[in-house]
Amino acid sequence: MKDFIAGLPKCELHLHIEGTLEPELKFELAQRNGIALPYATVEEMRAAYAFDDLPSFLGVYYEGMRVLRTEPDFYDLAMAYLRKAASQNVRYAEIFFDPQAHTSRGVPFDVVIRGLRRALMDAHAQLGVRAQLIMCFLRDFQAEYAMATLLESLPYKEWIVGVGLDSDEKGNPPAKFAAVYERARQEGYLLTMHCDVDQENSVEHIRQCVEDIQVNRIDHGVNILEDPSLVQQILDKGIGLTCCPISNSYVTDSMKAEGIRKLLDLGVRVTINSDDPAYFPGYVQENLEALELSREELLQVQRNAFEITWLPRHLKDAYLAELETYAKQ
Numbered sequence: 001m002k003d004f005i006a007g008l009p010k011c012e013l014h015l016h017i018e019g020t021l022e023p024e025l026k027f028e029l030a031q032r033n034g035i036a037l038p039y040a041t042v043e044e045m046r047a048a049y050a051f052d053d054l055p056s057f058l059g060v061y062y063e064g065m066r067v068l069r070t071e072p073d074f075y076d077l078a079m080a081y082l083r084k085a086a087s088q089n090v091r092y093a094e095i096f097f098d099p100q101a102h103t104s105r106g107v108p109f110d111v112v113i114r115g116l117r118r119a120l121m122d123a124h125a126q127l128g129v130r131a132q133l134i135m136c137f138l139r140d141f142q143a144e145y146a147m148a149t150l151l152e153s154l155p156y157k158e159w160i161v162g163v164g165l166d167s168d169e170k171g172n173p174p175a176k177f178a179a180v181y182e183r184a185r186q187e188g189y190l191l192t193m194h195c196d197v198d199q200e201n202s203v204e205h206i207r208q209c210v211e212d213i214q215v216n217r218i219d220h221g222v223n224i225l226e227d228p229s230l231v232q233q234i235l236d237k238g239i240g241l242t243c244c245p246i247s248n249s250y251v252t253d254s255m256k257a258e259g260i261r262k263l264l265d266l267g268v269r270v271t272i273n274s275d276d277p278a279y280f281p282g283y284v285q286e287n288l289e290a291l292e293l294s295r296e297e298l299l300q301v302q303r304n305a306f307e308i309t310w311l312p313r314h315l316k317d318a319y320l321a322e323l324e325t326y327a328k329q
């Protein structure tokens with residue numbers, strides 16, 4: 001099964017580029033930028049990755065990205081991920097980035113996006129892996145800061161396919177960002193949003209996402225199972241869910257494998273992704289292995305993924321054809 005998964009043409013739709021910062025690169029960038037780290041070795045650094053819920057993970061995640069300062073830093077970060085992704089036969093990725101995690105500590109927006117964009121171009125040319133960027137707003141900051149970030153992104157609109165919402169969900173419902181999302185839609189951005197697993201008011205947040213904000217996609221979202229009418233709406237609208245089993249096992253009580261499989265059985269467009277693989281060990285290959293799905297289920301997960309990408313129809317069809325060729329072999 002490992003080999004079957006390895007050969008499968010894959011798609012990754014829930015991946016925070018800052019969450020791919022492996023300890024080795026963190027040390028290299030710290031040295032490059034003259035930043036002191038409170039660890040002497042990779043092992044010590046990994047040992048400090050002690051988290052058991054979303055807020056405790058986020059503390060480690062934001063602390064770690066202090067080493068990212070210049071355009072080449074963002075280039076190296078994205079290039080390292082795309083090399084890893086290509087090695088796992090990821091054919092296409094939609095990559096989140098968190099501009100406010102950088103602008104809030106004095107790194108300009110254009111430094112971040114230029115570095116990432118250049119890596120995406122080089123990876124496509126050199127490795128054959130295609131990728132697009134999704135700009136996430138940090139939901140624990142004020143909506144006004146998200147709006148300012150949205151406006152700052154407009155000169156780079158051609159480089160950003162859509163917007164997302166991440167960081168700490170507690171007390172930060174989708175409704176807080178309704179005006180930001182409305183403006184983003186008007187600007188032509190596609191819309192997704194984290195509905196993290198087992199949050200306070202998870203179901204109400206998913207409802208706001210689907211009915212009020214009317215997103216194109218939901219990141220995580222497995223708590224939808226608690227409300228059959230929401231499941232029906234998601235089915236009717238063809239909204240995809242980007243699930244992340246290994247991530248779930250670190251910030252909740254389990255991988256939520258049963259729920260993910262149930263949603264797949266119900267015909268929901270479930271996809272499997274790695275979220276923050278430098279912190280929740282496992283890239284997309286390992287996440288697919290972890291669920292112990294059948295061949296047919298694995299193929300369905302990848303069909304769902306290519307189908308719900310934010311690519312033009314002809315490119316979706318090309319990847320889907322590649323997948324069907326693999327299925328027949």
Ligand code: HPA
Nearest residue numbers: 016166167194196275276
């Ligand atoms: N949820 C919320 N915020 C995040 C995540 C996530 O899965 N990963 C990085 N920031």
Ligand code: ZN
Nearest residue numbers: 016166219275
């Ligand atoms: Zn995420």
